[in-house]
Amino acid sequence: MTDKIIIDNLSLQYADGAESLRGISMGIRQNAVTVLFGPAGGGKSTLLRCLNRLNDLTDIKTSSGRILIDGKNILDPKTDVIALRRKVGMVFARPVPLPMSIRENITYGMELAGEKRRSKLDEAVERSLKLAAIWDEVKDRLNDPAIALSGGQQQRVCLARVLALQPEIILLDEPTSGLDPISTGKVEFALLELKKLYTIILVPHSVQQAARTADHAAFFLQGELIEYDEGKKMFTTPKEKKTEDYIMGRFG
Amino acid sequence: MMKLLARNRHAVQRIGYSFITLMAVVTVLPIVGTVLFILFKGGSAISWEFLTSFPHDGMRAGGILPAIIGTLYLTIGTAIFSVPLGIAAAIYLSEYAKDTPLTRTIRLAIINLAGIPSVVYGLFGLGLFVLFLQFGTSILAASLTLSIMTLPVIISTAEEALRSVPQQFRTVSISLGATRWQTIQRIVLKEALPGILTGVILGLERAAGETAPILFTGAAFFLPRLPQSPFDATMALPYHLFVISTQVPEMPIQIQYGTALVLLVFVLTMNIIATVIRSRARAKRQW
Numbered sequence: 001m002t003d004k005i006i007i008d009n010l011s012l013q014y015a016d017g018a019e020s021l022r023g024i025s026m027g028i029r030q031n032a033v034t035v036l037f038g039p040a041g042g043g044k045s046t047l048l049r050c051l052n053r054l055n056d057l058t059d060i061k062t063s064s065g066r067i068l069i070d071g072k073n074i075l076d077p078k079t080d081v082i083a084l085r086r087k088v089g090m091v092f093a094r095p096v097p098l099p100m101s102i103r104e105n106i107t108y109g110m111e112l113a114g115e116k117r118r119s120k121l122d123e124a125v126e127r128s129l130k131l132a133a134i135w136d137e138v139k140d141r142l143n144d145p146a147i148a149l150s151g152g153q154q155q156r157v158c159l160a161r162v163l164a165l166q167p168e169i170i171l172l173d174e175p176t177s178g179l180d181p182i183s184t185g186k187v188e189f190a191l192l193e194l195k196k197l198y199t200i201i202l203v204p205h206s207v208q209q210a211a212r213t214a215d216h217a218a219f220f221l222q223g224e225l226i227e228y229d230e231g232k233k234m235f236t237t238p239k240e241k242k243t244e245d246y247i248m249g250r251f252g
Numbered sequence: 253m254m255k256l257l258a259r260n261r262h263a264v265q266r267i268g269y270s271f272i273t274l275m276a277v278v279t280v281l282p283i284v285g286t287v288l289f290i291l292f293k294g295g296s297a298i299s300w301e302f303l304t305s306f307p308h309d310g311m312r313a314g315g316i317l318p319a320i321i322g323t324l325y326l327t328i329g330t331a332i333f334s335v336p337l338g339i340a341a342a343i344y345l346s347e348y349a350k351d352t353p354l355t356r357t358i359r360l361a362i363i364n365l366a367g368i369p370s371v372v373y374g375l376f377g378l379g380l381f382v383l384f385l386q387f388g389t390s391i392l393a394a395s396l397t398l399s400i401m402t403l404p405v406i407i408s409t410a411e412e413a414l415r416s417v418p419q420q421f422r423t424v425s426i427s428l429g430a431t432r433w434q435t436i437q438r439i440v441l442k443e444a445l446p447g448i449l450t451g452v453i454l455g456l457e458r459a460a461g462e463t464a465p466i467l468f469t470g471a472a473f474f475l476p477r478l479p480q481s482p483f484d485a486t487m488a489l490p491y492h493l494f495v496i497s498t499q500v501p502e503m504p505i506q507i508q509y510g511t512a513l514v515l516l517v518f519v520l521t522m523n524i525i526a527t528v529i530r531s532r533a534r535a536k537r538q539w
Contacts, residue, residue: 054427086429096420099443099538108438109428147538158424165429 003027004169004199005051010065012046014058019046022223024065028216033191033200035214035231037207038246042220044203048171051201052088053081069169086113089162093174093205095154097146102138102157105146109165124164131197132160133190152183159190169199177205188213207247211235219243287520290512297510311474311500316511321478322391322486323460323518326470329395329482330402330459335452337399338406342448345407346414347436366404371464373401378468392482394470398459405458409451413444418539446533453526457519463490473499489515 005028013020021043028034036044049055050067053074066073074084086109098105106125107115115121125142129135134156138149146157155175162170172191176184191200191213204210210217214231219240227234227243238244245251305315341362349355377397387393417440425435441448463471471491479486493511496503 052427054423057423057426082429082431085427090427092420092424092427094420096418096424097538098421098424098439108425109430112428112430112434112438145538161428 002030004030004069006066006068007047008066008068010047010050010063010067012050012055012063013061014046015061016059019043020223021046021050024225026218026225026228028199028201030199031195031197032215033195033202033213033231034216034218035210036201036203036218036220037210038220038226039251041222043223044220045173047220048090048173048201048203050075051169051171052085052090053079054085054090056081086165087167088169088171089165089167090171090173091155091159091162091175093177095151095158095178097149097154097157100146101143102146102149103142105157105161106164109161113165128160128163129157131163131190131194132156133186133193134160150183152179152186155179155183155187156190159187163194167198169201170194172200172202174203174205176209184209207235207249219246221246287516290509290516294506294509294511294513297506298513302510303514306476307474311496312503312507316489316492316514318475318478318487319489319492319511320514320518322471322488323490323515325391325479325486326394326398326466326488327456327460329391330398331452331456333396333399334402334406334455334459338403338452338455339410339448341403341407342410342414343436343441346411347432347440362404362407365400366408368401369464370401370462371467373397374465374468376400377465382469388483389468389470389472389485390483391470391479391486394466394486394488395482397465397469398462401462401465402455402459405455406451409454410444410448413447413451414440416447417443421539443537443539446529450526450530453522453529457522457526460522461490461515461519463494466491489518 007024007026007028010024011020011022019041024043024047036047038044046055049058051069051074063075065075067075069084069088073079098108100108103125106128107121110121110124115124126135126139129138134153137153138144138157146154149157155178159170159175176187179187188209191202194200195215202213204213211231214234216229217231217234218228219226219234219238219242221242227238227240229239234243235247238247302315303320304317306317308314341358345355345358349358374397377393377400381387381393381396382389385393387396421439421443422435425439426432430438459465466488470485471488472485473495475485475487489511493508493515496511497508
């Protein structure tokens with residue numbers, strides 16, 4: 001297994017003084033689920049938003065370091081961010097269906113990328129909805145507004161919308177935080193299948209979810225990477241006292 | 253003692269409530285009163301002939317066709333200039349502008365523009381469009397003047413409509429590989445459109461009813477034929493109403509009220525269209 005992403009001494013500070021990152025260095029494995037966990041404000045979401053350059057929309061005070069994806073530094077100003085965002089998809093904490101039909105939600109990104117052929121689009125709709133484990137629930141009402149679905153269904157449509165672009169990396173920022181346990185299970189189940197095809201980085205909404213899903217886990221505290229190891233080791237025999245305290249629920 | 257206080261409090265509450273209700277009703281009265289009064293006084297003047305013929309006998313008889321057509325032309329002319337400009341400015345302010353001294357100045361200017369008396373716009377239009385740019389007293393000059401007056405309304409309502417589109421839609425769209433402009437075109441504008449249209453119609457409605465800005469820039473006392481080009485002057489409903497109410501002796505009163513009624517219907521129709529657009533969009537909105 002190789003590292004798909006290499007984060008090299010990444011530091012970042014927002015202009016409003018919120019979350020920041022301090023000297024993060026880590027490699028992220030291809031075709032695995034890497035979990036970033038820790039208390040709120042630790043920098044997990046910030047790191048995710050660096051990986052698809054969504055932080056470009058935010059006021060950043062300082063940033064330094066490199067992020068290499070397939071060996072190329074994506075923080076380079078010359079990077080084609082549009083292409084990057086197609087390659088690195090993101091699912092957000094709250095499902096945000098765009099105000100259009102289920103079908104249009106899925107094809108939105110592809111149409112922006114210039115795909116006009118109906119057959120290709122139909123094919124992608126079916127393929128990605130199946131991958132996101134929602135096809136059977138929505139196949140008869142693809143033209144209904146996506147907002148009419150339940151929260152759990154919306155979130156899987158949002159996942160399918162990302163998959164339709166055939167990304168290589170998928171970022172998930174607490175994707176199940178608003179969902180009931182059954183919907184959460186469905187999303188986690190989808191992840192197990194997806195990691196065969198994609199590199200997945202997940203910010204879980206609980207330590208339990210982190211333990212259930214992580215191939216690799218990274219513990220973040222106040223902008224620093226405290227510990228990074230295989231999931232199995234991390235959640236049974238953490239090396240750092242802080243990690244152990246957090247996992248055992250002693251703080252956070 | 254406590255009981256008495258409690259009862260008093262209830263009484264005070266009831267009096268306060270009644271007073272506020274009364275005030276709300278009072279504010280509606282002038283509007284309803286005006287409409288009914290004009291309908292009552294002017295209704296009898298309305299006929300097919302009144303709407304489709306030229307005035308004659310020194311405007312004491314005949315119809316008001318040229319004034320209706322003129323107001324239509326002025327409204328369309330105003331729309332041509334103010335709508336694209338206003339929406340573009342609103343997009344800039346809502347989607348692109350950061351909070352800098354420049355944007356703060358622009359906003360301040362827009363707010364102040366809205367507060368300028370309309371007669372001042374008229375004089376400004378006379379100086380700039382009629383004299384300096386030599387458009388003459390014309391539909392063009394009057395439309396441009398009305399456009400400047402209408403812009404603040406359109407900009408501020410359109411900006412408000414754009415801002416009310418949830419921020420998450422933009423973030424998601426961009427995360428799916430859309431550029432900022434694609435996001436605006438495909439999502440933001442589409443969702444804000446009903447709100448923008450409402451603002452546009454309300455702005456144009458105000459323009460249609462104004463007298464002072466067209467007084468020196470495009471309005472004619474009487475013209476024997478319809479305007480043939482944007483460089484012709486035109487008759488217009490509000491100015492015509494002013495003329496026949498104050499400048500023509502022995503004017504039959506029902507023609508005055510009939511003209512007022514037509515203007516009122518013109519403006520109210522636009523208002524109703526705006527309301528319908530807004531309520532239908534609310535029902536269909538997916539957020």
